[in-house]
Structures are given as structure tokens and as C-alpha cells.
Amino acid sequence: xxxxxxxxxxxxxxxxxxxxxxxxxxxxxxxxxxxxxxxxxxxxxxxxxxxxxxxxxxxxxxxxxxxxxxxxxxxxxxxxxxxxxxxxxxxxxxxxxxxxxxxxxxxxxxxxxxxxxxxxxxxx
Amino acid sequence: xxxxxxxxxxxxxxxxxxxxxxxxxxxxxxxxxxxxxxxxxxxxxxxxxxxxxxxxxxxxxxxxxxxxxxxxxxxxxxxxxxxxxxxxxxxxxxxxxxxxxxxxxxxxxxxxxxxxxxxxxxxxxxxxxxxxxxxxxxxxxxxxxxxxxxxxxxxxxxxxxxxxxxxxxxxxxxxxxxxxxxxxxxxxxxxxxxxxxxxxxxxxxxxxxxxxxxxxxxxxxxxxxxxxxxxxxxxxxxxxxxxxxxxxxxxxxxxxxxxxxxxxxxxxxxxxxxxxxxxxxxxxxxxxxxxxxxxxxxxxxxxxxxxxxxxxxxxxxxxxxxxxxxxxxxxxxxxxxxxxxxxxxxxxxxxxxxxxxxxxxxxxxxxxxxxxxxxxxxxxxxxxxxxxxxxxxxxxxxxxxxxxxxxxxxxxxxxxxxxxxxxxxxxxxxxxxxxxxxxxxxxxxxxxxxxxxxxxxxxxxxxxxxxxxxxxxxxxxxxxxxxxxxxxxxxxxxxxxxxxxxxxxxxxxxxxxxxxxxxxxxxxxxxxxxxxxxxxxxxxxxxxxxxxxxxxxxxxxxxxxxxxxxxxxxxxxxxxxxxxxxxxxxxxxxxxxxxxxxxxxxxxxxxxxxxxxxxxxxxxxxxxxxxxxxxxxxxxxxxxxxxxxxxxxxxxxxxxxxxxxxxxxxxxxxxxxxxxxxxxxxxxxxxxxxxxxxxxxxxxxxxxxxxxxxxxxxxxxxxxxxxxxxxxxxxxxxxxxxxxxxxxxxxxxxxxxxxxxxxxxxxxxxxxxxxxxxxxxxxxxxxxxxxxxxxxxxxxxxxxxxxxxxxxxxxxxxxxxxxxxxxxxxxxxxxxxxxxxxxxx
Ligand code: SRM
Ligand SMILES: Cc1cc2nc3c(=O)[nH]c(=O)nc-3n(C[C@H](O)[C@H](O)[C@H](O)COP(=O)(O)OP(=O)(O)OC[C@H]3O[C@@H](n4cnc5c(N)ncnc54)[C@H](O)[C@@H]3O)c2cc1C
Ligand code: SF4
Ligand code: FES
Numbered sequence: 001x002x003x004x005x006x007x008x009x010x011x012x013x014x015x016x017x018x019x020x021x022x023x024x025x026x027x028x029x030x031x032x033x034x035x036x037x038x039x040x041x042x043x044x045x046x047x048x049x050x051x052x053x054x055x056x057x058x059x060x061x062x063x064x065x066x067x068x069x070x071x072x073x074x075x076x077x078x079x080x081x082x083x084x085x086x087x088x089x090x091x092x093x094x095x096x097x098x099x100x101x102x103x104x105x106x107x108x109x110x111x112x113x114x115x116x117x118x119x120x121x122x123x124x
Numbered sequence: 125x126x127x128x129x130x131x132x133x134x135x136x137x138x139x140x141x142x143x144x145x146x147x148x149x150x151x152x153x154x155x156x157x158x159x160x161x162x163x164x165x166x167x168x169x170x171x172x173x174x175x176x177x178x179x180x181x182x183x184x185x186x187x188x189x190x191x192x193x194x195x196x197x198x199x200x201x202x203x204x205x206x207x208x209x210x211x212x213x214x215x216x217x218x219x220x221x222x223x224x225x226x227x228x229x230x231x232x233x234x235x236x237x238x239x240x241x242x243x244x245x246x247x248x249x250x251x252x253x254x255x256x257x258x259x260x261x262x263x264x265x266x267x268x269x270x271x272x273x274x275x276x277x278x279x280x281x282x283x284x285x286x287x288x289x290x291x292x293x294x295x296x297x298x299x300x301x302x303x304x305x306x307x308x309x310x311x312x313x314x315x316x317x318x319x320x321x322x323x324x325x326x327x328x329x330x331x332x333x334x335x336x337x338x339x340x341x342x343x344x345x346x347x348x349x350x351x352x353x354x355x356x357x358x359x360x361x362x363x364x365x366x367x368x369x370x371x372x373x374x375x376x377x378x379x380x381x382x383x384x385x386x387x388x389x390x391x392x393x394x395x396x397x398x399x400x401x402x403x404x405x406x407x408x409x410x411x412x413x414x415x416x417x418x419x420x421x422x423x424x425x426x427x428x429x430x431x432x433x434x435x436x437x438x439x440x441x442x443x444x445x446x447x448x449x450x451x452x453x454x455x456x457x458x459x460x461x462x463x464x465x466x467x468x469x470x471x472x473x474x475x476x477x478x479x480x481x482x483x484x485x486x487x488x489x490x491x492x493x494x495x496x497x498x499x500x501x502x503x504x505x506x507x508x509x510x511x512x513x514x515x516x517x518x519x520x521x522x523x524x525x526x527x528x529x530x531x532x533x534x535x536x537x538x539x540x541x542x543x544x545x546x547x548x549x550x551x552x553x554x555x556x557x558x559x560x561x562x563x564x565x566x567x568x569x570x571x572x573x574x575x576x577x578x579x580x581x582x583x584x585x586x587x588x589x590x591x592x593x594x595x596x597x598x599x600x601x602x603x604x605x606x607x608x609x610x611x612x613x614x615x616x617x618x619x620x621x622x623x624x625x626x627x628x629x630x631x632x633x634x635x636x637x638x639x640x641x642x643x644x645x646x647x648x649x650x651x652x653x654x655x656x657x658x659x660x661x662x663x664x665x666x667x668x669x670x671x672x673x674x675x676x677x678x679x680x681x682x683x684x685x686x687x688x689x690x691x692x693x694x695x696x697x698x699x700x701x702x703x704x705x706x707x708x709x710x711x712x713x714x715x716x717x718x719x720x721x722x723x724x725x726x727x728x729x730x731x732x733x734x735x736x737x738x739x740x741x742x743x744x745x746x747x748x749x750x751x752x753x754x755x756x757x758x759x760x761x762x763x764x765x766x767x768x769x770x771x772x773x774x775x776x777x778x779x780x781x782x783x784x785x786x787x788x789x790x791x792x793x794x795x796x797x798x799x800x801x802x803x804x805x806x807x808x809x810x811x812x813x814x815x816x817x818x819x820x821x822x823x824x825x826x827x828x829x830x831x832x833x834x835x836x837x838x839x840x841x842x843x844x845x846x847x848x849x850x851x852x853x854x855x856x857x858x859x860x861x862x863x864x865x866x867x868x869x870x871x872x873x874x875x876x877x878x879x880x881x882x883x884x885x886x887x888x889x890x891x892x893x894x895x896x897x898x899x900x901x902x903x904x905x906x907x908x909x910x911x912x913x914x915x916x917x918x919x920x921x922x923x924x925x926x927x928x929x930x931x932x933x934x935x936x937x938x939x940x941x942x943x944x945x946x947x948x949x950x951x952x953x954x955x956x957x958x959x960x961x962x963x964x965x
Contacts, residue, residue, distance in 0.1 A: 023939035027647070027675035028682075030934075033941035042938070042945070048647065061947075067691030068945050072679045076649030079611065085650035087679030087687050092650075105198065 018043070018122040021115060024055075029071035029084060031060045034111075036124035043111060044071035045120065046095050048082060056095035057111040057122060062086045063100070070108075130159040131229040133432070134219055136209045136374065138164025140173055141405030141421035142234030143190050148429040150199045158230075158432070160201045163221060165208035168258055169196070174418055177285055179261050180292050182840060188258075212378040214398055230432060233375060233388055233396070233403040234425075237368040237416070242277070246339030251346050251361040255286040264363065268293040271360030275299070275349065277336060279306040283365035284450040287328050290363070291451070298329035298357070300349070302366075305332055310446065310457040314475060315500040318482045322453045322501065331357075368416055370407045383409040392438040394428040402428045415442055418582065419550040426553070443514060443550065447506045454503035459513050460486050460496035469495050474527045483527035485509075492518050507589050515546050539589075539596035548590055551582025556593055563597055570594050609874065610651040612641040617799065617874045621659050630664060631672045632656050654678045655874040658761055661797035662869045663910075665917040667924045668760075668797075669931050680759035682934070684921050685741055688734060690948055690959035693741060695721065695733040696758035697748050698794060701768040701786030701806070702729030711751040719744055722956045728765035728803070730756060735957055737944050742935050745922045754794075754920035761875075762797045763804070766790040767815065771808030771825070778808035780825030785854070786814075789823070792858065795918045796865065796911075799872040799881075803837070817845045820878040821861055829853050832860060834892075835882040843879040846889055849897060859908060863896045866907035 019032050024047035034041045042060035060068045065088045073084040075095070083092040083101065092101040098108030112123040133149075135142050146162060149155060164170070171188040179188065196203040204221075211220040218225045239254040241247050251271075253264050268274065274290040276283045279301030290297040299306070305316025306323065320330045335352045342348035345358040370387040381389040381397035387409025394402045404424035406416060415421065420442035430437035445458040463469045463486035472485040483505065486496035494512040499505060505526060512519060512526075520526070544557035554577045567573045573594055574580055580590045608614045613636075615623070620635070629635045635656060636646050648656075657676035661668060668674075668681050680686050685693035697712070712731055716723045719740050721733040736744055745755075757763060766789045769775070771782030786806040796802070805816030806823040816822030822833035828851040836845025849860055872881040885891055894900040925931040937945045949960040 019940035023933075025674065025934065030939045031937060033938040033943065045939075051647075065689055065691075066947075067689065068947055069679075069687065069691045072682065072687070074650040074653055074678065075647065075675060076653060077612075077647040078649060080643075082647060083649075088689065090650065 014123050015116075015121050016124060017116070018045070018057075018113070018120045021118045021120060024120070028075055029073065031068065031071040032120075034122060034124070038124060041109070042068050043122070044084070045113065046071075046075055046082075046084060048075070048095075051082065053114075055113045055115065055120065056082065057113040058084075058093060058095060058098040059108040059110070061108075062088055063106055063108065064089050064091060131157060132227055133158040133160045133230045133232070134226060134228040135160065135162045135232045135234055136219065137234035137236055137371075137405070137407075138162050138166070138170045138203065138205060139234060139236045139405065140170060140190070140418050141236070141425055142232070143170030144422050145232060145234065145404065145425040145428060146196070146199075146201055147191075148425055149432075150201075152429060152433060154429070154433055155200055161226060162196070162201060162203045163207050163209050163219070164203065164205045166257055166259070167206045169193075169203060169205055171258065173256075176255075176258070176261065177289050179258060180265070180289050185258055209374060212374050212401075214378050214401075217400065229400070231401045232428060233401065233407055234405045235371040235374065235407045237370050237406040237414075239282075239364060240367040240369045241364045242336070242366050244336050244339060247364070249339055249341075249347060252339065253361060253363050255282060255289070255363050255365055261289075264289070264361070265293065267361045268295055271295055271346070273297070273345065273359050274361045274363065275357065275359040276363045276365055278365035278367065279303070279330065279332065280309060280365065280367070281307060281446070281448060281450070282368075283363075284323070286363045286365050287323075288451045291326075291328060295360075296327075296329075298331060298359070299323070300331045300334045300336065300357070302335055303332065306330065307455060310455060310461060311498055311500055312462060312484070314473070315455075315482045315484070315498055318475070318477075318480055318500050319453065319455065322480055323451055326451050326453075328451065368406065368414075370409070370414055372407055375401075375403070375407075383412065387414050390424075390439075392427065392440060393431040394424050394439055395431060402431060404428050410439060411441065413441075415444070417442075417444065417446070420444075422551055422582065423553060443547075445510055445513070447503050447510075449503075454499065454501055456497070456499035456503045456506040456509075458497040458506070458510055459494070461498040462486075463496060466495050472524045472527060474524070474529075476529070481529075485523055485527055487519065487523050491523060494519055494523075511542055511546055515543050517541070517543070539593040540600075542593070548593055549577070549579040549582065549586040551586075552578040554579040559590075559593055560597055563594075563601065568598070609655060610649055612636060612646075612648050612652045613639065615639065617655055617659070618871050620656065621662075621870055624656075624659050624663055630660065630666070632660070632676050633672070648676075650678075651874070654681075654761075657681070658797045658799065658874075661762075662914070665795065665797075665914045667919060667921055669921060669925050669928075671930075674934075678759075683738065683741060684745075684755060684759060684925065685736065686759050688959070691945065692735045692737060692948055692959070694758065695736050695741070695744055695748070696726070696730060696756040697753035698756040698790070699730035699765075700790040700794075701766055701783050703768075703783055703787060704731075708751060708753065711748070711753075715744055715747050718747075720950070720957050722958060729767050730765060732758070735950065735959070737948065738935055738937050739944055742926060742932050746926055749920070749923050749926060755922040757795065757921075760797060761800050762795060763790070763793045763802050766793075766804035766806060767819070768806045769808050769813035771806075775808055777811060778825070779827055780808055780830070782806045782808035782814065782823075782825055785823060785825075785830070785857075788854075789821075789858075789861070792915055793861075793865070795921075796869075796914055798865070798869050800875050800877045802865065802878070818842065819845060821845075821865075823857065826851055830857050832857060834864060835878040837877055837879050839877075841879075846882075848889075848893065860896060862911040863904055863907040864892075866911050867892075867895060867903070870907075 026049050029044050029046045032043045032045055034043045043057050044060040046056040060070050062069050069087050073087045075084050082095040085092050098110040100106035168185045170190045207221050209219045209221050218227050239256050254260050273296035275298045276287045277300050279299045287297045287299050306319050337350050340348050342358040346360045349357045372388050375388045376382055388396055388403040388407055390403050390408045390410050394404050396403050405421040424439050427437050427439040447456045460466050463471050468489040470487050474483045481501040484498040497509045542556050546556040548554050562573050562576045567576050580587050607616050653676040716733050722735050724732050726732045766786040768783045768786030772778030803819045804821040805814040805819040807814040807816045808825050816824055817833050818836050818838050822845040824831045830852045832849045833845035834848045836843050950957040951960040
């Protein structure tokens with residue numbers, strides 16, 4: 001298997017396939033189930049065609065409600081930085097690293113992701 | 125952590141001023157030097173006492189709180205709420221509470237004051253209350269439940285506020301004042317007389333020159349007040365509001381210097397007679413004065429901070445000018461309002477007994493400086509007069525022009541005329557100069573200026589003045605005052621609406637490309653995307669689930685269901701007019717059973733099925749649509765319900781078929797997207813069982829047709845709808861509503877309900893009538909055409925999605941795994957499901 005198609009620098013040993021590119025919704029989010037050796041997790045995947053990077057992965061769980069909903073928030077940018085707004089209580093989270101903009105003490109888990117052909121791969 | 129090197133700072137009192145000191149400490153990074161412990165006797169953390177009365181108008185302890193729940197924890201400050209300090213041991217430098225002794229290096233008293241209850245015999249009886257804390261208000265609320273009337277003892281500022289609160293609790297209210305007039309501190313005899321008239325006109329009884337001798341058990345009511353001349357007044361409850369007294373008991377007991385009439389004596393550094401102990405706020409006595417307002421307390425907190433950290437700031441007194449709206453009556457007092465502190469002062473007075481307005485100026489003997497002013501009935505001149513007073517601006521040649529009505533040459537002090545030293549926000553000590561430096565430092569809009577200076581984040585009294593100064597200064601610097609929707613569009617919602625219509629723009633990406641932010645900003649955000657989605661839907665009514673529109677929608681619209689707090693969704697089929705066949709009721713029951721949904725009759729006369737899992741939504745809707753249901757748009761900023769009463773078909777009083785009309789209206793306007801949600805009501809006669817006058821559109825049957833009421837709502841700030849047109853026939857009714865709603869959709873701001881829109885319309889209801897009924901703008905036909913387009917293009921969004929496998933792909937919990945979200949767990953209550961884990965929010 002080759003990982004050269006990955007846009008992100010690949011640490012070969014830890015990358016795994018997550019879903020198909022066709023599963024993504026442009027300019028919005030979808031949730032994926034991640035089964036990794038370190039444990040399972042719910043991942044919110046965001047796809048912004050034409051932007052750099054195009055693909056982001058942060059935790060799907062909203063820390064303010066404990067509900068798994070962040071993939072369903074509205075995606076946008078604040079001061080040029082891509083964010084998602086929680087659909088429940090509207091806090092913004094930076095797609096790049098999961099940082100909450102309203103509360104500096106809250107930062108979500110984030111993953112490195114990239115395309116491998118028509119597949120989405122994730123580093124765990 | 126090196127606790128040994130930190131000094132222990134204890135603050136007694138977690139009220140407004142004590143909390144302000146904590147904020148100042150946090151901001152000054154003083155927590156690196158001090159380890160801070162705050163003791164608060166009240167159960168709640170610090171809250172906004174100034175707006176205490178809002179507690180009776182929908183605010184709760186949480187909305188009144190001055191900081192979020194974990195503010196103290198986050199900054200490493202120990203807050204012990206509900207724990208009073210009972211003694212101070214100055215020798216040991218310890219405070220004593222019920223839980224033990226705590227050592228301090230520095231101690232701050234911020235214990236505020238308590239309401240003074242005159243030593244009247246019987247004042248301990250049940251039903252005798254005070255008005256200072258949230259607990260006091262709870263006590264008043266519960267006493268009011270079994271009461272029909274109430275008396276406030278004390279006709280000062282707080283007394284009138286308490287009387288208003290009693291009125292709000294549906295009690296007949298009276299105010300008993302010892303002095304010959306109301307608000308003796310702020311107004312003179314003439315002003316007091318006017319104030320009394322105005323307040324009596326509002327249905328509050330005012331008794332002046334009344335000294336209560338004793339309180340005994342009543343005959344008709346719970347209590348009876350006996351006055352000096354043996355006259356009596358029966359009442360169910362009494363609220364004492366006869367002034368405040370400093371809570372100096374701890375200070376007295378440990379022999380700190382106390383003023384003759386109470387109050388802990390402090391110097392300019394807020395130090396008491398023991399240099400280790402400071403006092404701030406209403407407990408402190410500075411230069412023989414107690415300051416019963418929050419702004420001077422905040423200034424003391426700043427001085428105390430400087431004393432603790434070795435800074436320069438000192439407390440040098442404070443202006444006690446006040447502007448109030450009491451029971452809807454304006455009262456303002458500036459400086460030496462009575463004119464008795466400045467020998468030789470001259471006075472100008474203006475009294476209009478018809479309009480019930482009184483204004484007084486106190487002017488220096490040479491007529492050049494304003495020394496004080498008093499306003500009753502209209503505070504319009506307050507801001508201008510305060511600026512003359514506070515900044516020593518020279519008065520115009522005819523000072524009277526400042527208080528006379530309609531004199532076109534009355535020099536209004538615009539923001540430009542104010543000197544840099546002009547105090548704009550006294551709570552946070554922000555001058556006009558401070559605002560200018562904030563702007564020069566890069567703050568380029570109101571929000572940023574509030575953020576850097578904190579102006580207008582205290583009592584809020586300076587909001588209008590602040591905005592006018594900010595707008596003026598920004599414009600003077602060539603900054604166009606920003607009315608942009610958000611950082612992606614420099615347009616108002618109305619401008620965007622016009623662009624979309626005129627240019628026929630059909631997608632968000634086209635709009636942002638042509639008129640919005642570029643590059644990395646071109647993503648939009650959670651403000652502009654739903655707003656544009658709504659505009660596009662209002663104009664073209666394409667399904668919101670089309671691929672181009674999907675990323676724009678609020679989550680609820682994306683899934684055509686309301687998201688609940690545990691990540692499940694609610695299903696609300698349309699039940700037009702509240703009418704439903706038994707067959708359909710059965711189907712709702714079967715679907716709820718099959719998918720384990722909680723069912724409830726809503727406040728909108730329909731049935732809500734809660735707790736649906738994302739992946740079940742398509743199947744649920746498939747079954748509902750097969751049974752003839754369609755979407756109820758409970759998720760959308762769109763028409764919700766048309767509530768009806770049973771009307772002439774069944775009711776002995778009904779004069780028209782209100783159910784039939786409600787159903788017709790609901791089907792006509794269903795699916796109409798608007799700046800906010802829209803609700804209708806239709807009643808079959810004037811008894812108004814459908815509560816139509818609390819709706820955006822209210823229709824009430826008459827013998828001759830329909831009366832139309834517009835722009836009401838319930839919710840956070842209820843407003844009655846206003847009568848708009850009478851005796852309309854069916855066609856005229858549709859036409860008028862078509863025009864009105866389309867005009868609203870065109871011109872309202874985002875998330876502005878019809879009531880707020882109507883309040884902000886220049887020219888008010890009359891203007892609206894001209895545009896809609898008389899067609900003064902010549903828009904009528906166009907508005908009707910647009911509405912007809914929306915009506916003709918209606919599709920049930922769920923029916924549209926059910927047939928489209930592409931659209932259904934979104935309804936999976938995980939795109940790569942068939943399992944449902946395993947963390948949604950239900951339990952049961954009263955025989956129905958409910959979320960098992962309550963959220964941490
Ligand atoms: C279900 C229901 C309560 C019930 O159990 O009865 C309800 C539930 C919600 N209401 Fe309501 N409202 C419901 C009737 C009302 C009513 C009564 C009425 O319609 O006659 C009112 C006051 C009347 C009015 O709107 O003027 C009402 C005033 C509000 C408000 C305050 C609006 C305001 O202008 O102040 C909100 C907040 C908002 O819309 O921004 C709100 C918002 C909400 C939301 C959407 C909150 C949210 O964003 O999650 C709730 C969604 C629950 C859900 O998950 O489905 N709800 N809500 C009622 C649904 C009616 C329906 O069949 O569609
Ligand atoms: C209804 C109402 C309306 C008002 N409206 C206005 C207005 O419009 N404008 C304005 O400027 N001001 C207004 N005020 C006054 C304003 O609220 C006060 O000036 C301000 O709250 C004073 O702050 P403080 O911290 O000194 O006292 P407080 O806010 O009273 O706080 C003192 C706190 O210390 C606690 N405490 C006392 N003793 C102890 C102890 N031994 N141990 C532990 N805790 C203790 C008390 O329980 C209290 O919580 C209003 C007040 C009321 C009641
Ligand atoms: S509003 Fe009139 S018609 Fe409707 S139920 Fe009430 S009394 Fe009957
Ligand atoms: S004067 Fe109180 S907030 Fe500005």
C-alpha cells in the first residue's frame with residue numbers, strides 16, 4: 001500500500017482508513033466511528049473543498065452538553081479561521097485543533113486526516 | 125504553586141462591589157501575589173442587585189449572576205457561598221465562620237447594607253418583608269400567592285421599585301411615606317406632587333405624611349397598619365423600604381472606627397482604622413458619606429486594588445446624579461438638585477401640568493454654570509444636562525432654553541461638544557477621552573470598545589450616550605458605522621434581501637462571491653448562512669435540503685427536526701388549526717410506540733414526538749407521510765401554528781367558523797420562511813379563546829367578517845397584538861396578511877420577531893397601515909405576487925427528502941458504521957421514555 005497520495009505527512013504506522021470521500025458533505029460535517037487500537041471514538045469530519053487543508057477531524061462530542069452532535073453544526077470562518085458552531089449552545093470550535101473560542105480551557109481532541117485516493121484516512 | 129510566598133486576602137461579602145474587586149484582582153494578575161478567599165452570606169454567587177426586580181420579570185438567579193458558574197474556580201479564587209463571617213479577630217488576624225477560623229494578611233469588608241425597618245410595634249409579624257436579596261424576593265413572591273394587596277413603607281427610589289414589583293405580582297399596591305412627598309431626596313415639592321399624580325394614575329395608592337405607629341392582625345386582610353391619627357389601613361403584606369443601613373456589625377464588634385450614624389470609616393485608600401483591613405461599597409463611610417449606588421462602590425474597589433498592589437488610584441468621592449424610570453415615570457436628579465448646597469444659586473423651573481412634565485435647573489449666580497437639575501416626567505434632557513454639570517461647560521446665554529419645550533435653538537450637547545474629560549460611563553470610569561484612545565488603539569466598533577473599556581457593562585444606564593459618542597467618533601475618523609450582518613457581509617439583512625431579489629441570486633456561494641468576503645473568509649458563518657438561507661427560501665422557496673442549501677441551514681433545518689439536549693430529535697407533524705381526525709391520532713400513537721418516542725401536546729395545539737434517533741427519522745416520516753401528515757416546520761424560522769378555537773360550528777357564541785379559517789390560513793402560509801418564527805391565532809368571537817391577540821397575526825371573528833390584529837407575541841417579552849383592520853372579508857384578510865408578512869420579510873433584521881420589527885419601524889403602526897392598507901409605497905401588488913409565488917411553490921420538505929436517496933444519506937449516525945450512537949441512553953418516567961443522562965450544561 002502506498003501513502004504518497006496523502007496530503008499530510010504520513011507517519012505510516014498509525015494511519016488507517018476511515019470512510020469514503022463520497023460519504024463527506026461539502027462545506028459541512030459528517031460523523032464517523034473510529035475503531036483504533038487505543039479505543040473507539042466518534043469523529044466529526046469536515047470537508048471544505050478548495051481550502052487548505054480541505055479536511056478536518058475533531059471530536060464529535062460537544063463538551064458543553066455531552067451529546068455527540070458537533071458534526072451537525074454550521075461550518076464557517078471567524079477572522080479567516082475555519083470553525084464549527086455547536087448546534088446546541090452555539091460555542092465555536094476551531095476545526096484545525098479543536099480549540100473552543102469562547103472558553104480557553106476547553107479544547108477538543110483533534111486528528112490528522114487526509115485523502116488517499118477516494119478514501120479518507122486518519123492518523124491515530 | 126508556592127503558597128508560602130502568597131499573602132492571604134479575605135473578602136467578606138460576595139455582593140456587587142466585592143465581586144467587582146475579585147474581577148479587578150483577576151485582571152491585574154494579582155492572584156499571583158494573593159491567595160483569595162471570599163465569604164458570601166447569600167446562597168447565590170454575586171448577582172446584579174441593581175436589576176433585582178427583573179427577577180419578577182422572567183430573569184432567574186442564573187441570568188442575574190455577575191459571572192459564569194466556574195469563574196471563581198477557573199481563576200483559583202475560593203468562594204464560600206452561604207457562609208457568613210461571624211467575627212473578626214484582629215489580633216490573631218483571623219475571621220470566624222461556622223466552619224472554622226481563617227487567617228488573613230489583608231481583609232476587605234464588602235458587606236453592603238441592610239434594609240432599615242423602623243422600630244414599629246408588630247414589625248416581626250408574618251407578611252412583613254424587605255426588598256434587598258433574591259431570597260427576599262422569593263419570600264415576597266410566596267407571600268403574594270395568598271394576598272390581594274400590599275403596602276410599601278417608604279416612598280423613595282427602592283420603595284417605588286418595590287411597589288412596581290407588587291403590582292407586577294397582581295396585587296393592589298399602596299405606598300406609605302413619612303415625608304410630605306415621594307422621593308424626598310431627589311425631588312422638591314412641585315416635582316413630588318407631579319410624581320404622586322403620575323403614580324396614582326397608574327393605580328398605586330400614595331399616602332404621604334403618614335407615620336405608622338403599629339402593625340396588628342387585620343380583620344379583612346392579614347395585617348392592619350395603624351397610623352399616628354389612629355387611621356388604619358388593611359393589607360396582606362408589607363414591604364419595608366425605609367432606607368438602608370451599613371452592615372457594620374462585624375467592624376463594630378472588633379472596634380474599628382465607625383461613623384456616628386454607622387458605616388466603617390475609610391480614607392481615600394479605602395483603609396479602615398486598621399491598616400490591614402479595607403472597606404468598600406455600601407458598608408464604607410467616606411468623608412461622612414455612605415454611597416448607596418453601585419458606581420461609587422466600583423470606584424472604591426479600584427482604589428482598594430491600588431492599595432493592595434501599591435498603585436496610585438484613590439477614591440475621591442463620586443457623583444450621585446441619578447436617572448430612573450419608576451413605574452414607567454422618568455425621574456432625574458443631578459448634583460445639587462434642591463439648590464440648597466450653593467448659596468446664591470438661581471433656579472429655573474418649567475411645569476407643564478397637562479403633559480405632566482417638570483424640569484428645574486440650579487444655576488450659579490453668574491448664570492454660567494449648571495450646579496444641579498431635577499427632572500420629573502421626562503428624562504430627555506438628562507444626558508445633556510449631566511454633561512453641562514459634570515464638565516463645567518459654560519451654559520448658553522438663555523439657560524432656560526435647556527428646559528423649555530420645542531425651542532429650536534435649545535443647544536443639544538452633541539457628542540462632539542463634550543470635552544475629553546466627560547464621564548460617559550461612571551460604573552467603569554470611562555471618559556470620552558478613554559473611548560477615543562480605545563478607538564485609536566484599534567477598537568473599531570461598539571462591541572470592541574465595550575470589550576476594551578468595559579463601558580456600559582455595569583448598570584447599563586450609559587448605553588445610549590455611549591453609542592452616540594462611539595458612532596460620532598468613528599464617523600469623525602471616517603469609519604463607516606458598521607451595520608454589517610457579520611464579518612462576511614458588509615450589508616444589513618434588508619440590503620442582502622434586495623440584492624438577492626434584484627440580481628436573482630439563488631445560492632449562498634454566488635452571493636458571497638459577488639458581494640461578500642473573499643479568500644479564507646469566504647466560508648460564511650453561523651450568522652450569515654442561516655440568514656441567507658432564509659432569504660433565499662423567502663424569495664424562491666426551493667427545498668432547503670437541496671445540496672446547495674444544506675450547509676447553510678441551522679442544524680434543526682438540516683434534519684428537519686429539533687435537536688434535543690441529548691442529541692436526539694423531535695418530530696412535529698402539522699396539525700393545521702389544531703384539528704385532527706381519530707385515524708391520524710391513532711397513527712401518531714402507533715408511530716410513537718414503534719420508535720419509543722415521548723409524546724406531548726404542545727403549547728401550539730399539536731402533538732410533539734420527542735427522542736427520535738437520527739437514523740430513525742426517515743422511517744418515522746415515511747410512515748407519517750403515508751398516513752397523510754406533512755412537516756410542521758417546528759424547526760424553521762417560518763410559520764409554526766395557527767391556533768384556533770372551536771368556533772361557530774360547535775360553540776354557542778361563535779359568529780364565524782374559526783377552525784375553517786385557521787386551517788385555510790395555515791395551509792396558505794405553511795412553509796413560508798421569515799426572519800423569525802411566525803404564529804397565528806383565530807378566535808370565533810370576542811371571547812378570544814384562541815388567544816389570537818398574543819400572536820404575530822391574530823384574527824378575531826365579528827358579525828361582519830374578521831378583525832385583524834398584528835405583531836403580538838408571547839415568549840420572553842410578551843406583547844399584545846394591535847388592531848390593524850376591522851370587518852375584513854376572507855379575501856381582504858388574505859390580501860392584508862400577504863402584504864404585511866412579505867413587507868416584514870423584506871425589511872426586518874435577522875431573528876427579529878414581528879413585534880420588535882414593528883417597534884423599530886419609523887412611524888410605527890400608522891406608517892404600517894399606510895404601507896399595507898393604503899398602499900402608500902405602491903408595493904401592494906408586488907408583495908402579493910411574491911407571496912403567491914411562495915404559496916405556489918410549497919412542497920412538504922419531508923416528502924421531498926423521503927424520495928431522494930442522496931438526501932437520506934445524511935440521516936446516519938456514522939457514515940462508516942451502521943450502529944446507532946451508543947451514548948444515547950433512555951430511561952422511563954411516568955410511563956414514557958426520557959433522556960437518561962442529563963447534560964452538564
Ligand atoms: C414544544 C413546545 C413546548 C411545549 O411542549 O408545548 C416548544 C418548544 C420549544 N420552543 Fe417554544 N415551544 C412551544 C410553544 C411556544 C409558545 C406557545 C405558542 O406557540 O402559543 C411560545 C410563546 C408564544 C410566542 O412564540 O410568541 C413559545 C416561545 C418560544 C420562544 C420565545 C420567543 C420570543 O419571541 O420570545 C423560543 C426561543 C426562540 O424562538 O428564539 C422558543 C423556542 C423553543 C424551542 C425551539 C427551543 C429550542 O431551540 O430548542 C423548543 C423546541 C423543543 C423541541 O425540541 O422540539 N419558544 N413556544 C411548543 C411547540 C409548539 C408547536 O406546536 O410548534
Ligand atoms: C432593588 C434595588 C435596586 C437598586 N437599583 C440601583 C440602581 O438603579 N443604581 C445603583 O447604582 N444602585 C442601585 N441599587 C443599589 C446597589 O445594588 C448597591 O449599591 C450595591 O449592590 C452595593 O454593593 P455592595 O457590594 O456594597 O453590597 P451588596 O451588593 O449588598 O453586597 C453585600 C454582600 O455581603 C454579604 N454579607 C454581609 N455581611 C456578611 C458577612 N458577615 N459574611 C458574609 N457575607 C456578608 C451580603 O449578604 C451581600 O451579599 C439598588 C439596590 C436594590 C436593592
Ligand atoms: S372564542 Fe368564542 S366561539 Fe371560540 S370557543 Fe370561545 S366563545 Fe366559543
Ligand atoms: S454608567 Fe453604569 S454601565 Fe455605564
